[in-house]
Amino acid sequence: MAPYSTDMEFPTAVLVVNSCGLALSFFALVLRFWARYVRRSKVRLSDYMIIASWLFAFGLVVSENYCITVGGIGQKMSTVTAEQLLFSTKQFTVVDVCGSLAVALVKISILDFLLSVFSTHDRFRIAAYVLMGITAGYGLSFLIVSLAGCRPFQANWDKVSYPDYQCINTSHFYVAQAAIGVTLDCLILFLPVPVVWTLSLKTSKKIGLTFLFTIGILICVISMTRLVYNTREEWMLAHFTEYGGIACLLGALEANLSIICACLPLINSLFTSPEGVKSTADRRETSAEDDLESARLHRQVDKLYPLNSMTTRTSQSEDPAWMRQTSISFAQVDSNNFKTGDEVVEMGRLGEKVEPYSTINVTRSWKVN
Numbered sequence: 199m200a201p202y203s204t205d206m207e208f209p210t211a212v213l214v215v216n217s218c219g220l221a222l223s224f225f226a227l228v229l230r231f232w233a234r235y236v237r238r239s240k241v242r243l244s245d246y247m248i249i250a251s252w253l254f255a256f257g258l259v260v261s262e263n264y265c266i267t268v269g270g271i272g273q274k275m276s277t278v279t280a281e282q283l284l285f286s287t288k289q290f291t292v293v294d295v296c297g298s299l300a301v302a303l304v305k306i307s308i309l310d311f312l313l314s315v316f317s318t319h320d321r322f323r324i325a326a327y328v329l330m331g332i333t334a335g336y337g338l339s340f341l342i343v344s345l346a347g348c349r350p351f352q353a354n355w356d357k358v359s360y361p362d363y364q365c366i367n368t369s370h371f372y373v374a375q376a377a378i379g380v381t382l383d384c385l386i387l388f389l390p391v392p393v394v395w396t397l398s399l400k401t402s403k404k405i406g407l408t409f410l411f412t413i414g415i416l417i418c419v420i421s422m423t424r425l426v427y428n429t430r431e432e433w434m435l436a437h438f439t440e441y442g443g444i445a446c447l448l449g450a451l452e453a454n455l456s457i458i459c460a461c462l463p464l465i466n467s468l469f470t471s472p473e474g475v476k477s478t479a480d481r482r483e484t485s486a487e488d489d490l491e492s493a494r495l496h497r498q499v500d501k502l503y504p505l506n507s508m509t510t511r512t513s514q515s516e517d518p519a520w521m522r523q524t525s526i527s528f529a530q531v532d533s534n535n536f537k538t539g540d541e542v543v544e545m546g547r548l549g550e551k552v553e554p555y556s557t558i559n560v561t562r563s564w565k566v567n
Contacts, residue, residue: 302337
């Protein structure tokens with residue numbers, strides 16, 4: 199077996215990118231939970247899903263790096279021994295499982311987070327749940343195919359020893375996986391955009407939120423690149439180790455960047471909230487979540503209290519001294535004591551930081567002759 203050496207430029211680059219990506223995704227995960235702690239918000243399903251996603255991303259990166267350092271992945275086929283190829287193909291079974299689950303779980307995490315932010319929009323909620331179900335089916339189906347794609351199971355990596363094996367077409371499998379992944383990425387990416395532009399926010403804030411939610415377009419680009427490479431079946435079989443290096447690079451990038459992008463909306467509050475890393479004197483605009491909550495509040499208030507302009511109106515049939523005075527007021531809750539997420543306020547979920555109450559004061563007076 200040819201020993202690994204540092205003059206293998208391309209494999210070394212993959213090792214560095216994979217390891218740095220994993221470290222950055224872990225750092226993003228830590229900041230995400232720090233933001234939860236600072237904002238006194240409950241841990242949601244999205245948080246559990248993203249932890250599980252990072253654990254599978256960790257397994258993915260470790261397996262890929264092991265393929266590079268031991269299995270000859272990323273080198274030319276002419277320099278790789280049969281023993282190295284056998285090791286790499288066996289390790290790629292682990293890579294397929296970890297990669298499929300890491301990507302599927304982070305998609306579910308993103309959808310659950312979006313549901314917590316836009317839960318009052320019925321159409322959005324239905325679309326998000328449908329996408330969540332499709333994503334769960336996507337991850338489960340590819341997990342099953344990865345494990346049961348060959349009979350016997352050992353034929354997944356050693357077809358020479360089992361001449362009567364039966365396997366699916368792995369090239370078609372990878373193309374289908376990449377194509378469905380690209381479609382789901384694009385749908386999830388643009389799902390919140392129409393809702394953001396219906397909120398009662400300044401145009402500059404709408405643009406900022408749109409950018410925050412669509413920064414995941416990098417994931418779509420990576421998924422499309424994987425799809426292009428997976429369609430080159432003949433080249434993939436003839437240059438398996440070189441293709442494997444590209445697949446390792448793109449697979450780890452997709453998983454780690456997905457985790458980072460999923461954490462960005464929450465991390466943003468750390469740099470804009472007074473309790474976060476960077477203090478600011480403006481408490482009215484603390485984060486992207488606060489902007490969304492403020493806009494959502496206005497929409498709910500319009501539904502619950504449509505009498506925005508109850509003013510005194512006199513008619514010819516009414517006594518001129520008749521007066522009516524109506525007021526609707528809201529109480530601001532201390533930002534240190536409120537909880538975000540799934541708390542339901544009476545008459546509808548209005549938002550995390552504001553709870554409504556109404557008081558109607560009626561004053562009448564008559565002239566006495």
